[in-house]
Amino acid sequence: MERTFMAIKPDGVQRGLVGEILRRFEAKGFTLVGLKLMHVSKELAEKHYDVHRERPFFPGLVEFITSGPLVAMVWEGDGVVASARKMIGATNPLSAEPGTIRGDFGISIGRNLIHGSDAIETAQREIALWFSSEELVSWQPAAVAWLVES
Ligand SMILES: Nc1ncnc2c1ncn2[C@@H]1O[C@H](COP(=O)(O)OP(=O)(O)OP(=O)(O)O)[C@@H](O)[C@H]1O
Numbered sequence: 265m266e267r268t269f270m271a272i273k274p275d276g277v278q279r280g281l282v283g284e285i286l287r288r289f290e291a292k293g294f295t296l297v298g299l300k301l302m303h304v305s306k307e308l309a310e311k312h313y314d315v316h317r318e319r320p321f322f323p324g325l326v327e328f329i330t331s332g333p334l335v336a337m338v339w340e341g342d343g344v345v346a347s348a349r350k351m352i353g354a355t356n357p358l359s360a361e362p363g364t365i366r367g368d369f370g371i372s373i374g375r376n377l378i379h380g381s382d383a384i385e386t387a388q389r390e391i392a393l394w395f396s397s398e399e400l401v402s403w404q405p406a407a408v409a410w411l412v413e414s
Pocket residue numbers: 316321325354355373374375376378379380381382
């Protein structure tokens with residue numbers, strides 16, 4: 265089953281948008297398989313944004329991502345990588361469509377609330393970077409156990 269990595273960035277956590285963001289992906293029908301509130305180390309932030317290492321905004325981006333707790337998540341479902349990117353909206357919230365998370369809640373490119381993997385291969389790399397396999401749940405056996413018990 266397809267999986268994607270997403271992170272509610274420190275601005276989203278500070279603004280109290282965690283519940284709203286989780287609600288949107290749950291309501292859409294995707295399945296949450298990993299979730300943790302954490303402070304990000306400089307090392308992890310730099311690895312995550314490695315492709316942007318040479319960009320002028322890189323130091324500020326790393327500083328921001330490590331500035332407060334963020335919510336790291338893994339979601340599962342058919343087409344979840346592309347669909348989540350659509351639900352998140354364009355990188356610059358001022359250009360993001362209303363109805364998207366960035367379009368509804370943001371105005372600043374440097375404070376754009378949420379990250380979502382941009383491709384299936386990127387998602388695999390990011391999930392492995394942020395989560396150990398023990399931190400990810402498998403829903404199927406749990407559902408089967410519940411059926412057997414009831
Ligand atoms: N010109 C910029 N100035 C400041 N920050 C920027 C700029 N461009 C990108 N960023 C920051 O770097 C992040 C990564 O940029 P990228 O082009 O990968 O966008 P994205 O894929 O929409 O965002 P993310 O990777 O966070 O999901 C952006 O989310 C944004 O926070």
